[in-house]
Amino acid sequence: MSKGPLVFVMAAGLGTRMKSDTAKVLHKVAGRSMIGWVVTAARAAGAERVVAILGHQADAVKTALDASFGAGAVDIAIQAEQRGTGHAVQCALPAVAKEADDRIVVILTGDAPLLPTEKIAELVAACEASPAGMALLSTVPDRPMPYGRLVRDASGVLAKIVEHADATPAQRAIADTNAGFYAIRLGHLRKDLATLRADNAKGELYLTDLVAHAHARGGATAIDAAFRDVTGVNDRVDLAEVETAARKRINEAWMRAGVTMIDPASTYIDAEVGPLGQDVWLAAGVTLRGKTALAGGVRVETGCVLTEVQVAEAAYIKPYSILTESTIGARALIGPFTHCRPASRIDEDVHLGNFVETKKTHMMAGAKANHLAYLGDASVGHKANIGAGTITCNYDGVGKYQTTIEAGAFIGSDSQLVAPVTVGRDAYVGAGSTVTKDVPRGALALTRTKQVNVEGWADRFREAQAKRKKE
Numbered sequence: 174m175s176k177g178p179l180v181f182v183m184a185a186g187l188g189t190r191m192k193s194d195t196a197k198v199l200h201k202v203a204g205r206s207m208i209g210w211v212v213t214a215a216r217a218a219g220a221e222r223v224v225a226i227l228g229h230q231a232d233a234v235k236t237a238l239d240a241s242f243g244a245g246a247v248d249i250a251i252q253a254e255q256r257g258t259g260h261a262v263q264c265a266l267p268a269v270a271k272e273a274d275d276r277i278v279v280i281l282t283g284d285a286p287l288l289p290t291e292k293i294a295e296l297v298a299a300c301e302a303s304p305a306g307m308a309l310l311s312t313v314p315d316r317p318m319p320y321g322r323l324v325r326d327a328s329g330v331l332a333k334i335v336e337h338a339d340a341t342p343a344q345r346a347i348a349d350t351n352a353g354f355y356a357i358r359l360g361h362l363r364k365d366l367a368t369l370r371a372d373n374a375k376g377e378l379y380l381t382d383l384v385a386h387a388h389a390r391g392g393a394t395a396i397d398a399a400f401r402d403v404t405g406v407n408d409r410v411d412l413a414e415v416e417t418a419a420r421k422r423i424n425e426a427w428m429r430a431g432v433t434m435i436d437p438a439s440t441y442i443d444a445e446v447g448p449l450g451q452d453v454w455l456a457a458g459v460t461l462r463g464k465t466a467l468a469g470g471v472r473v474e475t476g477c478v479l480t481e482v483q484v485a486e487a488a489y490i491k492p493y494s495i496l497t498e499s500t501i502g503a504r505a506l507i508g509p510f511t512h513c514r515p516a517s518r519i520d521e522d523v524h525l526g527n528f529v530e531t532k533k534t535h536m537m538a539g540a541k542a543n544h545l546a547y548l549g550d551a552s553v554g555h556k557a558n559i560g561a562g563t564i565t566c567n568y569d570g571v572g573k574y575q576t577t578i579e580a581g582a583f584i585g586s587d588s589q590l591v592a593p594v595t596v597g598r599d600a601y602v603g604a605g606s607t608v609t610k611d612v613p614r615g616a617l618a619l620t621r622t623k624q625v626n627v628e629g630w631a632d633r634f635r636e637a638q639a640k641r642k643k644e
């Protein structure tokens with residue numbers, strides 16, 4: 174089998190129109206950076222190596238690539254000064270100095286996140302088949318775009334690309350434009366790049382001038398691509414448009430895999446989310462972020478936001494629950510209005526109800542906290558029951574302390590458990606208690622004051638009030 178292509182991703186430009194402190198290619202589409210989308214597509218197309226050509230904010234982009242794909246997984250070439258796309262590719266050549274001339278190089282741009290993997294594969298196949306050793310994607314934009322125009326010779330062979338800025342009115346009338354993605358044999362790239370000159374309207378080295386060289390070899394192959402698949406992002410209006418398109422693509426793929434969405438248009442699923450099992454059911458207004466995964470039969474109701482959460486089969490997340498960096502066990506019932514903060518480990522058959530907040534807490538199988546509770550730095554044993562209004566006092570302003578509630582324990586309503594503290598197996602804490610000492614197994618802890626009943630007090634009180642009113 175032949176080796177996969179070498180892929181260059183041009184991403185040195187500034188992106189002025191984004192009006193942002195963040196590098197353009199690091200803006201996110203469905204939770205993944207634009208350059209992350211491009212690199213992901215390149216890898217899915219079998220890229221043997223990916224070289225990102227960086228300039229503006231190169232350090233930040235490199236850090237993000239290392240975080241997403243592993244340190245050094247994407248090679249970096251630096252283009253310190255942006256002198257055009259031809260110059261950008263020249264800057265990447267040293268990175269492939271040891272590669273043979275017949276290797277295929279795919280050149281992509283970092284700000285076109287929707288480019289499908291199949292289009293990269295098509296480019297490679299067309300380049301392999303091309304006697305000129307070059308292929309590119311052409312597109313017919315759905316609105317006027319300042320793209321390079323594809324100029325053909327009398328026999329219809331691609332002769333050259335004329336940049337919008339350099340084009341005559343007649344050339345601007347050409348419908349076929351250059352989408353900006355190429356595949357070319359490395360030998361041709363090396364030779365032809367060396368001939369580029371900046372004698373054009375922009376005073377740049379145009380990569381597109383390589384197409385005229387390919388004409389001398391019989392002409393580069395142009396492959397049609399849908400404009401929506403190749404469109405680049407230049408400002409935040411473009412970014413929002415691409416976001417909508419990406420979301421549609423993601424949602425449709427999940428629906429085809431067996432996920433029901435009541436309202437796909439209001440369902441927000443990040444690119445990194447998955448897997449989502451068969452018969453997952455998502456109500457309107459659900460957001461799934463990061464590496465969230467839902468097993469088969471999980472239902473998520475309106476308004477839930479799950480970030481980096483793993484949910485086991487048939488769990489039911491009721492409306493407006495916010496879950497972050499946590500795991501939810503099989504058949505658990507969560508919400509409405511539950512807040513699981515990071516490191517919440519919720520085992521199977523657990524119930525968490527409205528206004529229950531957990532943080533660094535392990536709820537073991539069958540444990541329940543159905544209403545109004547704060548459980549932080551705690552472990553709650555098998556089938557333990559946490560009454561309404563229970564608070565683990567885990568923080569003294571300096572350190573955090575652990576509360577251990579053993580299996581079968583029953584915490585009465587409105588209790589405070591002042592950590593570090595342990596409530597033993599099957600023990601009871603009477604409602605309204607403030608527990609500061611460990612409770613032994615099977616004991617009852619009661620810290621509230623004893624109740625006093627003053628017989629007849631209310632009647633006497635009312636009589637005295639009535640008398641005072643008359644006076």
Ligand code: UD1
Nearest residue numbers: 183184185186255256257258261282320321351352353379
């Ligand atoms: C380029 C093409 C044009 C095509 C259009 C499609 C050239 C000369 N023209 O034009 O035919 O229709 O894309 O979008 O290539 N970049 C660098 N370093 C540079 C210059 C650019 O890394 O010195 C990067 C940019 O960050 C961007 C990409 O290359 O990701 C394209 O550059 P851009 O300036 O947008 O090229 P266009 O003028 O749009």
Ligand code: MG
Nearest residue numbers: 282353405407
């Ligand atoms: Mg552009």
